[in-house]
Amino acid sequence: MGACFHKALPKSLLLVGLDRAGKSCLLTWLEPPSAGVVCVAPTVGLRRTRIDWTSVEMGRVRFDVWDMAGHGRYRSLWSLYCAHVHAIMFVVDALDTPRLGVARQELWLLLHHKAFADRTVPVLVFLNKSEAATALSTRDAERALDLHQWKGPWRVEACSAVTGGGIEAGVRWLVTSLLEPLDVKL
Numbered sequence: 001m002g003a004c005f006h007k008a009l010p011k012s013l014l015l016v017g018l019d020r021a022g023k024s025c026l027l028t029w030l031e032p033p034s035a036g037v038v039c040v041a042p043t044v045g046l047r048r049t050r051i052d053w054t055s056v057e058m059g060r061v062r063f064d065v066w067d068m069a070g071h072g073r074y075r076s077l078w079s080l081y082c083a084h085v086h087a088i089m090f091v092v093d094a095l096d097t098p099r100l101g102v103a104r105q106e107l108w109l110l111l112h113h114k115a116f117a118d119r120t121v122p123v124l125v126f127l128n129k130s131e132a133a134t135a136l137s138t139r140d141a142e143r144a145l146d147l148h149q150w151k152g153p154w155r156v157e158a159c160s161a162v163t164g165g166g167i168e169a170g171v172r173w174l175v176t177s178l179l180e181p182l183d184v185k186l
């Protein structure tokens with residue numbers, strides 16, 4: 001995939017995670033102010049948004065982000081987009097440790113989808129709400145989600161949609177992963 005990466009073409013990102021993890025709030029940090037997103041209501045179904053992400057070193061990368069609703073009744077929609085996405089952003093609520101097991105289950109249901117049987121994509125886990133003193137550590141999140149079992153590149157980035165911390169670093173990693181040829185055995 002890396003070899004045919006073309007910055008001018010939008011990269012499709014699937015933004016998933018349990019309800020109230022903070023997916024839509026995170027996205028407001030990447031969207032232009034004109035997008036006018038107010039982060040109060042739970043997402044219904046899904047929302048697509050285009051983002052032009054720019055950095056001095058990497059230039060501009062255009063993303064089409066599918067912000068999927070996380071409530072149980074909508075989770076079956078996530079896998080409909082697997083075949084076409086270039087990367088997955090999975091958001092975990094660092095304060096919601098009781099539902100970590102459910103988050104793990106939903107993540108792996110997606111990663112075991114047949115769309116990933118003969119290809120892989122980078123998985124960026126945003127450990128959101130990490131500004132809180134009682135937030136789960138990235139190491140504990142890695143373990144709880146069994147991420148080392150993923151055949152492609154992955155990373156857990158602690159972040160906060162309240163302070164904005166960690167979001168830029170996570171997206172940078174994602175862009176770098178999309179630029180590099182994937183070195184994996186399928």
Ligand SMILES: Nc1nc2c(ncn2[C@@H]2O[C@H](COP(=O)(O)OP(=O)(O)OP(=O)(O)O)[C@@H](O)[C@H]2O)c(=O)[nH]1
Pocket residue numbers: 017018019020021022023024025026039040041042043044068069070071091128129130131132159160161162163
């Ligand atoms: N403390 C804290 N609260 C946050 C953070 N990010 C989001 N929230 C709160 O978490 C709640 C859920 O945020 P959303 O962005 O709507 O969550 P979501 O993952 O999009 O939820 P669904 O659309 O239902 O799947 C809101 O009340 C936010 O204010 C964060 O980084 N820290």
Ligand SMILES: [Mg+2]
Pocket residue numbers: 023024025041042043067068069070
């Ligand atoms: Mg939402």
